[in-house]
Structures are given as structure tokens and as C-alpha cells.
Amino acid sequence: MRIGELARRVGVAPRLLRYYEEQGLLRPHRSPSGYREYAEGDVDVVHHVRTLLAAGLSTATIAELLPCMGADGPRLIASCPExxxxxxxxxxxxxxxxxxxxxxxxxxxxxxxxxxxxxxxxxxxxxx
DNA sequence: CTTCTTACA
DNA sequence: TGTAAGAA
Structure with missing residues (x-):
């Protein structure tokens, strides 16, 4: 899906999604025309980011944390307690x-x- | 019509 | 973060 759809689905401005990408929180693919292509899983990722941000974590910390999150909830996955x-x-x-x-x-x-x-x-x- | 980048308030 | 401008 492109940025507009993801933004609509998670309820945030496209601008914010580009910002998250800048902060290394999202890495959407690019269509040949240059449009960002987001995966279904990114919907959950954005939700996680919002949860973590609300918890007061910095985008830098969140970037390190994201790969350790399950697709279900913002719970730390067992495979990375570091x-x-x-x-x-x-x-x-x-x-x-x-x-x-x-x-x-x-x-x-x-x-x-x-x-x-x-x-x-x-x-x-x-x-x- | 939607998205992209860059720049400015 | 919002918005503007010009291009794709």
C-alpha cells in the first residue's frame, strides 16, 4: 500500500510516516515511480511506534526496539533480551x-x- | 488525483 | 509538524 492508505489506516498524517522513515522506524520499498510501498506489517509497526512514543521512549531507542517486537502486541519478543x-x-x-x-x-x-x-x-x- | 522532495514558518 | 511549490 502507498503512504496515503497506510496513513488513513493508522490515523496519522502522511508527513508523520515520512518522518518515521527518516528516524529509521520504517523502511518501505519504493515503486519504480518512487512511491513508498508499505507492507501489511507496517500497520502494526506504526501502532507499536505510537505506543512506545507514548511511553516516552526516543525514536532512537524505538528504532533499536522494533526488530524485537512481535506482530501481535508491543511485547518484547523472547529472542532478544539484550x-x-x-x-x-x-x-x-x-x-x-x-x-x-x-x-x-x-x-x-x-x-x-x-x-x-x-x-x-x-x-x-x-x-x- | 496521489505522491515525491525540499524548504520555510 | 504544517504547508507550499514544481514535477512525475
């Missing part, structure tokens, strides 16, 4: 980020909790 290290680091990175954000939220909560109601301010501003 990437577990990277994924574990990625997991740690996310944990660190979550901790930072939690701290930021606690700070915001503190400000919200100590907010003084308008009525109180109005009363103190115009004492009788």
Missing part, C-alpha cells in the same frame, strides 16, 4: 520524573490549601 538494560534505565528515568512532578504538585497543593477566602479579605479590609 535491550532490557536500556529499558530499565528508561524506567528509572520515568520514576525520577514522576518524583519531581509529585514534588511540584505538593508545592502547588500547599499554596492552594493556604489560600484565604475573599470574604475574609473584604472583612479585614473594611473593618467596622
Amino acid at each position: 535491550l532490557l538494560d536500556d529499558l530499565q534505565r528508561e524506567r528509572d528515568r520515568l520514576t525520577a520524573m514522576i518524583d519531581e512532578l509529585s514534588g511540584a504538585r505538593d508545592g502547588l497543593d500547599a499554596v492552594i490549601a493556604t489560600a484565604v477566602p475573599d470574604e475574609v479579605l473584604a472583612t479585614s479590609a473594611a473593618p467596622s
